[in-house]
Amino acid sequence: MLLELDPYHIGREQKQSLLVQELSALCGHHIANCPPYARLIKAQWPQLQAEFSELSSINELPFLSVRLFKQLKLQSVTNDAVFKTLYSSGTTGTPSRIVLDSETAALQSKILVKILQQWIGKARHPMLIIDHPSVIKDRQNFSARGAGIQGISFMGRNHCFALNDDMSINWPAVQAFCDNFATGPVLVFGFTFMVWQSFVQQLKSLQRQITLPHAVLFHSGGWKKLQQLAVDNGTFKQALLDTCGISKVHNFYGMVEQVGAIFVECEHGHLHCPSYADVLVRRPQDWAVANIGEEGVLQLLSTLPKSYPGHSLLTEDRGIVLGEDDCPCGRKGKYFHVLGRLPQAEARGCSDTFAMPDSRVSSDASRFAADVVRFEAVALPIGTKTTTVISSNTQTSGNSK
Numbered sequence: 001m002l003l004e005l006d007p008y009h010i011g012r013e014q015k016q017s018l019l020v021q022e023l024s025a026l027c028g029h030h031i032a033n034c035p036p037y038a039r040l041i042k043a044q045w046p047q048l049q050a051e052f053s054e055l056s057s058i059n060e061l062p063f064l065s066v067r068l069f070k071q072l073k074l075q076s077v078t079n080d081a082v083f084k085t086l087y088s089s090g091t092t093g094t095p096s097r098i099v100l101d102s103e104t105a106a107l108q109s110k111i112l113v114k115i116l117q118q119w120i121g122k123a124r125h126p127m128l129i130i131d132h133p134s135v136i137k138d139r140q141n142f143s144a145r146g147a148g149i150q151g152i153s154f155m156g157r158n159h160c161f162a163l164n165d166d167m168s169i170n171w172p173a174v175q176a177f178c179d180n181f182a183t184g185p186v187l188v189f190g191f192t193f194m195v196w197q198s199f200v201q202q203l204k205s206l207q208r209q210i211t212l213p214h215a216v217l218f219h220s221g222g223w224k225k226l227q228q229l230a231v232d233n234g235t236f237k238q239a240l241l242d243t244c245g246i247s248k249v250h251n252f253y254g255m256v257e258q259v260g261a262i263f264v265e266c267e268h269g270h271l272h273c274p275s276y277a278d279v280l281v282r283r284p285q286d287w288a289v290a291n292i293g294e295e296g297v298l299q300l301l302s303t304l305p306k307s308y309p310g311h312s313l314l315t316e317d318r319g320i321v322l323g324e325d326d327c328p329c330g331r332k333g334k335y336f337h338v339l340g341r342l343p344q345a346e347a348r349g350c351s352d353t354f355a356m357p358d359s360r361v362s363s364d365a366s367r368f369a370a371d372v373v374r375f376e377a378v379a380l381p382i383g384t385k386t387t388t389v390i391s392s393n394t395q396t397s398g399n400s401k
Contacts, residue, residue: 108304
């Protein structure tokens with residue numbers, strides 16, 4: 001079973017066989033327990049209705065547009081079994097709603113810890129969180145920020161929030177943290193744009209520094225905003241070294257629709273698939289799977305979502321698979337780059353990635369939007385009203401009354 005294996009030690013042949021088995025089983029589970037998902041599969045992939053065990057490749061697995069979680073209530077558990085609900089941090093439109101039962105929430109936490117232990121070891125280190133504590137006050141209805149903080153907090157101890165509610169640095173707390181823990185290993189976590197804007201830039205403007213030479217920083221999301229400020233990955237890392245003395249910095253890619261199985265950046269700047277998840281790149285012209293080295297739209301696969309059909313999702317991000325089992329860092333599995341969001345795709349707050357200035361992808365975005373509307377029309381009961389926000393100025397309607 002994949003969930004019992006180490007994150008980066010399984011080769012392609014064994015992993016693909018196990019992925020097909022586990023993801024096929026998840027498809028059957030969600031068809032049986034989530035009526036909107038079942039309707040969509042029946043209409044869009046009728047050939048898969050009979051027997052999922054006959055699939056020979058993960059390429060054949062059906063997928064949902066990630067945007068459907070903004071429009072539909074997609075869950076495979078009863079309302080009584082809902083443990084918590086996660087919400088995306090989109091800056092416009094309706095947020096995604098992800099329903100977790102206790103089993104799925106526990107599994108996601110377990111796998112997140114298992115992945116991060118490969119990068120920082122099993123010891124729980126003092127943890128500096130570049131955010132304010134109010135973001136995790138409502139433990140039943142988490143934003144993506146809150147879910148990310150809570151998940152990674154399991155890896156730390158002596159937690160310290162570096163910011164006040166007004167996003168200013170909490171100097172007494174930060175100074176006390178550094179005085180107590182700067183000489184040993186430290187875990188630092190924050191969302192990319194907040195680390196840059198609310199911490200690094202404040203330190204620079206006030207001409208102040210902190211010293212955490214043994215710290216490891218994990219960060220995610222917000223790259224689109226940083227690109228607009230002409231801040232690339234190298235500039236980001238150098239600024240952290242200059243202001244905080246932090247030399248070990250790892251970006252990771254993930255989304256609230258697939259919490260737990262994150263894709264962490266290695267020493268060579270590559271995002272890595274853990275054993276429990278995978279990535280495909282699809283050509284937007286026909287949604288066929290692209291070759292290694294070919295750009296397209298990212299499809300994310302995860303064996304973790306049991307309470308909702310989020311195991312195979314077509315994202316709104318463009319990317320490229322660079323290789324498999326042969327990264328110079330020595331970790332097994334696929335490794336890839338995220339190239340940017342599809343133009344006109346809604347900004348997702350803490351999930352932004354690098355934007356790619358390429359006029360060719362505008363038609364890809366249009367095809368993506370049209371397919372989302374088509375999926376909604378199939379999955380929704382007749383007569384349901386919904387609106388898909390494609391940009392702040394453009395709307396495309398699905399089934400309307």
